[in-house]
Amino acid sequence: MNVNDLAKMLGDASYGFLTLNFFWGLYCVIMAFRRLWQLSFASRTKQAEFLGELMSRLQAKQYNAAAEMCQDDPKALPQLAHVAIVNRNIGYEPLRQLIGELLQQDVLGELEYRTGWIATTIKSGPLLGLFGTVLGMMAAFGRIGQGEKVQPSQIADEISIALICTAMGLATAIPFNFLLASINIRIRRLQESLASGLVRILEHFKNEQS
Numbered sequence: 001m002n003v004n005d006l007a008k009m010l011g012d013a014s015y016g017f018l019t020l021n022f023f024w025g026l027y028c029v030i031m032a033f034r035r036l037w038q039l040s041f042a043s044r045t046k047q048a049e050f051l052g053e054l055m056s057r058l059q060a061k062q063y064n065a066a067a068e069m070c071q072d073d074p075k076a077l078p079q080l081a082h083v084a085i086v087n088r089n090i091g092y093e094p095l096r097q098l099i100g101e102l103l104q105q106d107v108l109g110e111l112e113y114r115t116g117w118i119a120t121t122i123k124s125g126p127l128l129g130l131f132g133t134v135l136g137m138m139a140a141f142g143r144i145g146q147g148e149k150v151q152p153s154q155i156a157d158e159i160s161i162a163l164i165c166t167a168m169g170l171a172t173a174i175p176f177n178f179l180l181a182s183i184n185i186r187i188r189r190l191q192e193s194l195a196s197g198l199v200r201i202l203e204h205f206k207n208e209q210s
Helices: 003-039 044-059 063-071 076-086 092-145 152-209
Strands: none
Touching: 003 092, 003 152, 044 063, 044 076, 044 152, 063 076, 076 092, 076 152, 092 152
């Protein structure tokens, strides 16, 4: 196998690499949006209603009822509130540290993992496309260098096919870049809503201990 044949083979394989890169990025996008929907309230009104009911139970010292209210809710704020209620006797500072660690590891950790892979997909798409294009053009011009009689139209067709790799890479990077921006905005909104809710819950236990 000569260099031109190897370049053509790797150039053809680039289509497979680009396809795998696209579907892995798409999977990470779907999982990120799915996780955000699981963790977030449908609206600020829904969260305000939950917090209002929860705080009324906490202020009435109905801790068991408050814990039961949060226990089976998969959203981030109820789960963190449940941990705070169960561990309310460890002290304010240890409790605040515990909630912060759980927020970073269990809530934001998976989202950062997914967004990291989406960013890698965005960067890899154009690079894989350029790699396939270069290999395809190497194979096309290599035929000319070997002295073969090749029609210009045939070379143009081979180069145009090679350039499809670059187009595929850009077709992956551009929409995923917008999707990643949308995911990051939703993550920031989730962080802001969690911060406002957790401050109220932790302030309650701080005041109880003072």
